[in-house]
Amino acid sequence: MKGVSIIIPTYNRAEFVKEALQSVIEQDYPGLIEIIVSDDGSTDETLSVASSFGNKVKILRKPEDCKSQGASGARNRGILRSTQPYICFLDSDDFYLPGHLHKMILAIETDPGLDFALCNSLVMLQVEQNNKFKRWTKINIEPRDIFNLAISTFHFAHTNGFIFKKKVFEKVGLFNENYKNAEDTDMWMRINENFKGIHADHYGTVTRLHNQHRLTDISKHYLLQIHYDVFRKAIRRYKNKSLNDKYRLRKLWLLCFKYKISQWPGFIKIYKIISEHNTKESILAADDSSWKSLEYYIDSQ
Numbered sequence: 001m002k003g004v005s006i007i008i009p010t011y012n013r014a015e016f017v018k019e020a021l022q023s024v025i026e027q028d029y030p031g032l033i034e035i036i037v038s039d040d041g042s043t044d045e046t047l048s049v050a051s052s053f054g055n056k057v058k059i060l061r062k063p064e065d066c067k068s069q070g071a072s073g074a075r076n077r078g079i080l081r082s083t084q085p086y087i088c089f090l091d092s093d094d095f096y097l098p099g100h101l102h103k104m105i106l107a108i109e110t111d112p113g114l115d116f117a118l119c120n121s122l123v124m125l126q127v128e129q130n131n132k133f134k135r136w137t138k139i140n141i142e143p144r145d146i147f148n149l150a151i152s153t154f155h156f157a158h159t160n161g162f163i164f165k166k167k168v169f170e171k172v173g174l175f176n177e178n179y180k181n182a183e184d185t186d187m188w189m190r191i192n193e194n195f196k197g198i199h200a201d202h203y204g205t206v207t208r209l210h211n212q213h214r215l216t217d218i219s220k221h222y223l224l225q226i227h228y229d230v231f232r233k234a235i236r237r238y239k240n241k242s243l244n245d246k247y248r249l250r251k252l253w254l255l256c257f258k259y260k261i262s263q264w265p266g267f268i269k270i271y272k273i274i275s276e277h278n279t280k281e282s283i284l285a286a287d288d289s290s291w292k293s294l295e296y297y298i299d300s301q
Contacts, residue, residue, distance in 0.1 A: 001105060003032035004163070005082035009074030010037055010092035014045040016208065021053055023095035029102045036060060037092070038078040040069055046092075072175035072183045079169050087164045093208050094160055097122075097298070100204035104163040107200035115165045115195035118146075119204035121158040122297060126210075132291035136207060137161075141199050144247065149188035149197075151234075151251045159184050160205035168195055179230070181223050186230045193241060203297050221263070228259035 006024050010017055017037070024035055037050045038060045050057055060077050075089060086105070090096060100119070108117040120137040138145075138155045149157040172190040175183045191197075235252050243249075 001029070001031035002086055003034060003084035004029070004086035004088060004101060004105070005034040005036060005078075005084040005166075006088050006090055007075055007078030007082065008035065008037045008090050008092050009040060009071050009078065010042065010046055010050075011040040011069070011074070012042045012044045012046055013092040014042075014049050016093040017046055018049050018052075020090055020092050020095050021050065021057060023097070024090065024101075025053070025056055026098065027096065027101045028099055029105065031105070032084065033101070034058065034082065034084050036078045036081060038074040038081075040071075040074040068177055070177065070180050070183075072177040072179060076174040076177065079174060082166065085166050087166050087169070088162065089159050090205070091160060091207070093210065095206050095208075096160075097204055097206060097294075100202075101163075103202050103204065104200055107198055108163055108165070110198065113196055114198050115168050116191065116197035117163050117200045118157060118197065119161045119200040119202050121161045121205045121207060122203055122294075123207045123209055124294075125291065131294065133206070133294050133297060134291050135203075135297070141201075146197055146199055147192065147245075148248050148251065149192050150185040151189065151192075151248060151255065157184075157188050158205065158207070160207065164191075171195075179226055182226045182230045185227070186233070189230075189234045190237070193237060193243065202301050206294075224259050224262045228256060228263065231255045231259065 008017070008020060008024075013020075021035065021037070024033065027033065035053075035057045037047075037057055039047055039050075039062055041062045047059060047061070050059055058081070060081055062074075062077075066073065079087065086108070088101070088104070104117055104119060107119075108114050120135065122133045123136045125132050125134075136155060136158065138153055141156065142152075145152050145156050168191055171194055172187070176186055177183075179186060231252055235249070235256065238249055238252065
């Protein structure tokens, strides 16, 4: 079977990176797995932990002359150094579930016309030494969700849950390093404009919820500004490429309108209140009955 490069961007993740790497090494995929840890200038023991895996892991240190910082640059350095025909991403504080890579390869190879696949994802919260899990991916996946990643719906396209043919990045280019957030949204839309994909209906990745600094931590105001810019550029590409999808164009204009008015002072306050409420009530509520054991989700597949 064809080889796959797993790109793991990281910055000061000594506490978590071992579990991320172990989850890749323990995959049952019979093909070659190239693991690339792309460091963004860690000052803790992250690289020591990664180095303990020996030649199973390739480590890319951040160039001394590189002044920018963020997930985009770290992922891009990994893409450029990858050698396998398939590419996956995994954040260094998250992990893969058993059997994930094999299922992803089987999904993307069901049709030679497919160039990417994405699976279902879980979120994990540790409560009093016990891990609880919740489905992150929306329940009802429709064909137009795959045709319009990051446009038709939220909670579907997760960076950890993708597999791509390497030629995808040779066509659309790398992540935009000027974006400190929404760089993935920008990428998925650019890919959708050129390639077709499929939904692999299995739980393959877990995102860990914690309070440590993330590579994409930014202010709410900048978050709104950058999303507006991303969707505006998508509209320009739509026109330049003469795409013919009225649903896509309508959704892009609605998203532009949403993020434009959300930048008005009064709306920013409302946005912050809603965002904080959703974080506390919908995600971090440890007594929420929707949190289950990992076995609950694995056994349901």
